[in-house]
Amino acid sequence: MSTIDYTTQRIDYVRRASDLATPSGLDDRDSRLFRRFGWGPARTVPRVGIHEMIERHAAVRPSVTAAQHGGERISYGELERRADRLAARLIQGGVSPGDRVALVVRRGIPMLVGILAILKTGAAYVPQDAKMVRNPALRHILATANCTIVLTQSDAPVELPPGVIGIDIDRDGEAADVPVPRIAHDPARACYVLFTSGTTGTPNGVAVTHANLANLLLTEPGDLGIRPGTTVGQILNIAFDMAAWEILGCLSHGGTLLIRGHDIAATARRVNVLIATPTILSRIDPEACEGIRTVAVAGEPCPSALADRWAERAAFYNGCGPTETTIVNTMQRHHPGVRLTIGKPTPNNTVYLLDEHRNPCPIGAVGEMWAGGDGVSAGYLANPGLNAERYAPDPFLGGGRTMFRTRDLGRWTLDGELEHLGRTDDQVKVRGFRVELDAVSAVLESVPGCVRAATVKLDDRTLAAFVQPSGVDPELARKAVAEALPYYCVPESIHLMEALPLTDRGKIDKARLLRLARLGREATA
Template sequence: MVSASLQEVFAVQVARTPDATAVSGGGVRLTYRELDECANRLAHRLIGLGVTPDAPVAVQLRRSADLVVATLAILKAGGCYVPLHDAYPPERKQWIVDSFGSPVLLADAASKGDGLAATTTTLLLDSAEEAAELAALPATDPGRPADPGQLAYVIHTSGSTGEPKGVAVTHRDALGLALDPAWEGGRHERVLMVAPYAFNVSTYELWVPLLHGGEIVLAPPGNLDVESLRALLAEHRITGVHLTAGLFRVLAEEAPEALSGVREVLTGGDVIAPAAVRRALEANPDLVVRGMYGSTETTLFATHEPMTAPFDGGDAIPIGGPLAGVRTHVLDENLAPVAPGGTGELYLAGRGVARGYHGKPDQTADRFVADPFGAPGSRMYRTGDLVSVGADDRLVFVGRVSGQVKIRGFRVSLGEVEAVLAKHDGLAHVAVIAREGDAGDQRLAAYLVPSDGDVDLPSLKAHAARLLPDFMVPAWFVVLDALPLTPNGKIDRAALPEPEAGPAVEYVAPRNPRQETLCAIFAEVLTTDRVGIEDSFFDLGGQSLLAMKLISRIRAALDADLSISDLFDQPTVAGLDALLDEQA
């Protein structure tokens, strides 16, 4: 049982390696001593603003050293951090802040440009005024009492009621993950912080390196492509990195040699492609690829499956066995254990089971249930995932019990998307399902029945983009006269038609050899027969992972200096062709 707090274990590491680099990136490098002192000053500032044990402090910062300082400072002040993703729609950020009763918000000038939630007190950490305020405060630890049962953070996930759910995680559970024996052996000395910090992977990217004397290397803000990721891994000699299953597949397909200096890649959040693992290990025989399974409700990772060369993964990669302190139960509908080889719902107990959902006791009681196999009062988390039990006790993912899916590594409740779309005028019925895209990834498809006349699709798409994170906005919107029903009157989701992704504009043929090459690459990546020079990559079903693949192949074919940001600005062949002319 862990009997310390995150900041207490960090303090031990500061005493052990005060002059080692703790965080670097964006032209800033902080040693453990410097990070500790910066966090102490901000902690005193927060205490002066009334932050008390378990008090929430909202965070909306670009990926920077200030982000790491802020996270640590909040804990030193006794509070818990509530990260807000800068890509969240303003309404979502405001809803989260309001649900905590107008907490202190830590932000920066760049995030202010994305729109900040309204709250009582907002500190812009990179402003001259705030820098002067902090400089006058003590650099010594504020000495707030620490309890491992206090909240460390609240991270929000998709909820079935149309509102996000805040998962409340304690210091004990976060430490249990960060100090797991899986991270020993020196493979996580320099960890690349590349995931959005408002998602649960930040628990690994922040606390595993900081509590082991390692270094957090901050990826620059914005979208990364294959070449920029390759450069980051090489330049900073990254030893450990987490890549979603989709991003790992793209990197393994397009540039497996980019992982040549990396010692361990963590991947998961979706089905891991065995071919991608095989290709990565063939190119990098000393690499460890560790498949990870878990959820925010179980403090990120609960099971793992390490893979090394030579690799023969068969058709499916298991989600493996439990991490230290985690107990797995595969149960039938009567909560009885299934026999080896059988299939049942996975329940997780022991280390990592979160306190519950902030302000949602009914939903907490539904998902966090009594553990009949543990000590009195212990709980287990009902994952909603079906798994089978192998002869060696390794678990294999089979499917979902409920209406939740994984999109680009993020868990999405179909009910939340349906609830948001249903608020738009002119809709009688809405159904949302996940479908496999041509690249093997999962995407959302929305099926719409108008209440009267036609559906205003541009208005509906704008409505969805305003209220939902981009990964929850459906890739397809299909208008039907009626939703198909089963004999007992429920929506027959299996009978919903395959969506058709066609060009948004009339086909325009390429006019020069470079446009011909670009059209061919667009069509290859999008797995479609033909792409015109005025067709938008994103209107044809493109998304961020396919964008990485597209830019990688354009670079290779044309020796062009393009980035994903260029594609977002110019998503057509004609636009990219004109941009290349300008560069020339």
């Protein structure tokens, strides 16, 4: 087992005020608030590999259950032994520190063995769900990440391109126990590489380091209070970055991971901590989940009514942040009846609201969120053009630091919390006017009985909306939008659905809704 180096250093992101760039165009008051609101608290973080945290729990509490899936369970000690055997096979196969190893598996305990084994070699894991990934996308991912070795499973075979070696993860038990050479830990080394969908439909690989991840998982509130004895649900697709929050967030703190089967709600009823998208959470009854103590949502806007409902029973966190800033870089502990926001920057992170010229916006004005600090990843793999578009030198932190353009719109409240106002790529023109689709959906979600809503643009003059569940009064919904927003924001049609369709990452599938809306229009034409 690796020895953990708990040496910590004061991060350099908090610098003397005299060293910071002065925000241009702001008066003295807004300049002070720009820094007070935009800088998360400074915290020291252990310079430790996430896998080393798991190894420590295996050494101290080897008999404690690390994970359960169906009728199968694995202890921390057995997880460590199986991962060591598989890591030895990977090293014998030529895997070296800094490499990337694809993990194309179905959900289950072998998935955890594969993650830990890859990390033990000093490589980064590139996760994909074997049941969902398509061959063209997989070929692109393997080529972009330069993966020459793929961990697979015999009962979930995938088609590998020539020159790529597949290793059956289920055969790790056949190998003899071989000591794994100690790999010197480097916090700047990638922990995982996730592929975002991208606006063009071509997946973009983002490498997230151990330091990036430790900054969220090993500080409050991102640790979600997980400790030995805490049961955490694993319900999300492993190709989605929030699954790393579930898996590594649980195991790095010695909790027990409950890996779901087909029924997400059944898993939710048995856990203490649940991480989900709002759309997935909207399908779970909080009154049936007596054991849940903490809920965290991110990935898409959360309806206030949904947040209120869960916050009455558990500590409810609303977060925001793209993959490129390591899962979430803002969080808020929400209380029922209080205005829902995405909170404040998490420790060692910064958020700036900037205009189109990258100048700070006055407090209370709408701007685009740029993220800085220790959560910002190094950039996209093999895509210098997109890196130049989305990453830029951070003029506020300086010191060679980088900031990331999130494409989220927001504004600061007077008490220093961020209101999320949709995305720049969710703004459309209708009848010549700019419309924020998420703003229309938020009004619909305020209608009695509405749990989730989504709005799509049909053409330059028309919007269509979908609401969940099917019992919502469509006339009342249309009236609510007409009273709250300008006439051009009122949907031409409101479609009732018992449940909105999901993408493979648990978000509302707006592309599918647009197709349904167009089919509906053609049917009534």
